[in-house]
Amino acid sequence: MIEFRDVHKWFGDLHVLKGIRLRVAAGEVLVVCGPSGSGKSTLIRTINRLEPIQKGELIVDGMKVHDPRTPMTKLRAEIGFVFQQFNLYPHMTALENVTLAPIKVRRMPRREAEALGKEVLAKVGLADKLHQYPAQLSGGQQQRVAIARGLCMHPKIMLFDEPTSALDPEMINEVLEVMRALAREGMTMIVVTHEMGFAREVAHRVAFMDYGELIEIAPPEEFFARPQSERTRLFLSKILTH
Amino acid sequence: MWGIYLEQLLQSLPFFLKGLWMTVAVSGLSLLLGTAVGFLWGIVRASRRRILKALIGAWVDVIRGTPFLVQIFILFFILPEFGVHLEAFPAAVIALSNLAACFICEIVSSGIESVPHGQREAAVSSGLNGYQQLRHVILPQALRVILPPLVGQYVLLIKDSSVVSAIGVMDVTRAGWLTVQRIPQGILVFGLVGLLYFAICYPLIQISGALEKRLGRSSRR
Numbered sequence A: 001m002i003e004f005r006d007v008h009k010w011f012g013d014l015h016v017l018k019g020i021r022l023r024v025a026a027g028e029v030l031v032v033c034g035p036s037g038s039g040k041s042t043l044i045r046t047i048n049r050l051e052p053i054q055k056g057e058l059i060v061d062g063m064k065v066h067d068p069r070t071p072m073t074k075l076r077a078e079i080g081f082v083f084q085q086f087n088l089y090p091h092m093t094a095l096e097n098v099t100l101a102p103i104k105v106r107r108m109p110r111r112e113a114e115a116l117g118k119e120v121l122a123k124v125g126l127a128d129k130l131h132q133y134p135a136q137l138s139g140g141q142q143q144r145v146a147i148a149r150g151l152c153m154h155p156k157i158m159l160f161d162e163p164t165s166a167l168d169p170e171m172i173n174e175v176l177e178v179m180r181a182l183a184r185e186g187m188t189m190i191v192v193t194h195e196m197g198f199a200r201e202v203a204h205r206v207a208f209m210d211y212g213e214l215i216e217i218a219p220p221e222e223f224f225a226r227p228q229s230e231r232t233r234l235f236l237s238k239i240l241t242h
Numbered sequence B: 001m002w003g004i005y006l007e008q009l010l011q012s013l014p015f016f017l018k019g020l021w022m023t024v025a026v027s028g029l030s031l032l033l034g035t036a037v038g039f040l041w042g043i044v045r046a047s048r049r050r051i052l053k054a055l056i057g058a059w060v061d062v063i064r065g066t067p068f069l070v071q072i073f074i075l076f077f078i079l080p081e082f083g084v085h086l087e088a089f090p091a092a093v094i095a096l097s098n099l100a101a102c103f104i105c106e107i108v109s110s111g112i113e114s115v116p117h118g119q120r121e122a123a124v125s126s127g128l129n130g131y132q133q134l135r136h137v138i139l140p141q142a143l144r145v146i147l148p149p150l151v152g153q154y155v156l157l158i159k160d161s162s163v164v165s166a167i168g169v170m171d172v173t174r175a176g177w178l179t180v181q182r183i184p185q186g187i188l189v190f191g192l193v194g195l196l197y198f199a200i201c202y203p204l205i206q207i208s209g210a211l212e213k214r215l216g217r218s219s220r221r
């Protein structure tokens, strides 16, 4: 479903992705962890070309994302992206937030889109918040609206960039719960997170990233029990002990 | 003595009202055109089209860095030497529209830039095309920032429109000039001229203030 072939990315002189090789199969859940600044966000932002790459090949759902001639709007509609800061549209209600793209991109009749939006918002536990504005919702609720916004497009892939990092601790679980359910349904997901409990439980593989490289990638049992690289061990000991 | 002048002034009131109508016509038309062009330029200026951006930026600098009177003289007196003849009215509307567009362009582009970057990223990611991003996500949020200074700018431009009297457009200011030749009581004549401008501008000042308060209060971020 997603394939990185020796992908490189620079910000000016800064080499941020250094020869990424990675295949993510349909239905797979991949968790990516690593220190701040290691390039995790950049990695998943290349998948819908929020960040263009400079070298290598990147194939997503059969489309050549690395090729500047590949039109992206169509592919982007198939990829849900959930941001750390939610990025909900503040001037729209929850329902308007989730129905905008179905109506404008999918050309779905408004009524149909609203029925869909209500259904998906109910699924993430927000049936009673349809007409609230983002500012009237808690962080956890906002992030669930953001997930619903992605799901309303019936995406083939969902990408999550530290979806719980901006949340108060007591709200983290309600968001993870939605993501667990999604994983169980067989959604293809890449999740950048430091929630190792989530990784253990739902990930098919866990990847460790450092200085723009994928250092290690393995099923969670192996990844946590027998990390191969010294850097992975060091990182895990740091985040698992606190 | 004042009584006589006042009576004369009252007799020329229709003349002033015609001038007022001309001021409204020139400014109204120019604000309409200037707003349309200014939004277009402002949107380009907040985009990533480098060459077009630089061109508009340079033009805005030239216009903002030269007196309006000089701009309008160039249009009216100097262009004819190159074979381009314009009547006073279209010359006035073109010059004032251009001035308006330049100021509005800056207001619009900084309004668009005030929208957090994540908004565009969310819109892009959901598959909206460039126009849809602008129309449904960026502009509605930018308008909160744009509207109060935009209406404030309208007031300034309406007052700037008095300059068009210099090329013979029969606006309120020119009505004042001509009248003061007959009624030497300048304070009376130009008092009336000022009052007429004030009558148009004051409601706009109020609207701008009210917008500022309302949009400031309900801004959700």
Ligand SMILES: Nc1ncnc2c1ncn2[C@@H]1O[C@H](COP(=O)(O)OP(=O)(O)O)[C@@H](O)[C@H]1O
Pocket (backbone or CB within 6 Å): A011, A014, A016, A034, A035, A036, A037, A038, A039, A040, A041, A042, A043
């Ligand atoms: N738009 C940008 N311009 C320049 N440098 C950037 C930009 N975005 C990220 N970087 C740099 O790229 C590196 C990787 O960033 P990022 O992918 O956000 O890391 P992570 O998500 O792992 O914390 C960091 O050094 C960061 O400062």
Ligand SMILES: [Mg+2]
Pocket (backbone or CB within 6 Å): A040, A041, A042, A161, A162
């Ligand atoms: Mg990051």
